[in-house]
Amino acid sequence: MGLGLFTEKFITAGTFICEYAGEIITKTQALYRQKLNKIQGNMNYIFCLNEFVDGRANTNFIDPSHFGNIGRYINHSCDPNSEIMPVRVDCPIPKLAIFSCIDISPDEEITFNYGLNSMSITDETIERVPCLCQSAKCKGFIPLDSY
Numbered sequence: 001m002g003l004g005l006f007t008e009k010f011i012t013a014g015t016f017i018c019e020y021a022g023e024i025i026t027k028t029q030a031l032y033r034q035k036l037n038k039i040q041g042n043m044n045y046i047f048c049l050n051e052f053v054d055g056r057a058n059t060n061f062i063d064p065s066h067f068g069n070i071g072r073y074i075n076h077s078c079d080p081n082s083e084i085m086p087v088r089v090d091c092p093i094p095k096l097a098i099f100s101c102i103d104i105s106p107d108e109e110i111t112f113n114y115g116l117n118s119m120s121i122t123d124e125t126i127e128r129v130p131c132l133c134q135s136a137k138c139k140g141f142i143p144l145d146s147y
């Protein structure tokens with residue numbers, strides 16, 4: 001699973017933790033970069049945000065690999081202590097904000113569910129990544145977007 005993000009301080013439920021900051025890229029760039037990451041054995045940090053905005057399906061790809069912040073070290077958990085949500089302030093392009101959904105103690109790892117804003121997998125040809133979250137609610141695989 002590699003690196004993760006841990007808190008030194010107590011975080012109360014509902015607190016803004018950090019942004020999942022990165023470059024906004026196109027679907028073509030996302031697919032290209034994802035393939036390149038795989039070939040080069042690099043970690044895949046691209047987050048695919050699926051939303052319904054004004055009744056329409058809307059997808060944004062955020063890549064913190066080259067320009068980003070500590071948010072990129074947050075791992076997936078099937079029983080997370082945080083949530084990621086799109087926030088818009090006078091701009092159609094959202095920022096991804098991570099908020100605690102329960103109280104988090106010092107030295108605990110910060111996690112969110114990668115799947116809440118993604119589509120479920122229907123394509124069996126997509127290679128699935130085993131989930132190492134070790135929670136009792138673990139579903140066995142990291143949720144992946146079907147792109």
Ligand SMILES: C[S@@+](CC[C@H](N)C(=O)[O-])C[C@H]1O[C@@H](n2cnc3c(N)ncnc32)[C@H](O)[C@@H]1O
Nearest residue numbers: 001002003044045072073074075076131132133
């Ligand atoms: C946003 S990064 C998280 C930080 C990453 N672990 C690192 O070392 O930089 C997302 C990547 O971490 C890995 N990852 C995150 N959560 C995981 C989990 N529950 N089980 C296995 N791998 C996980 C996957 O390779 C995923 O593509």
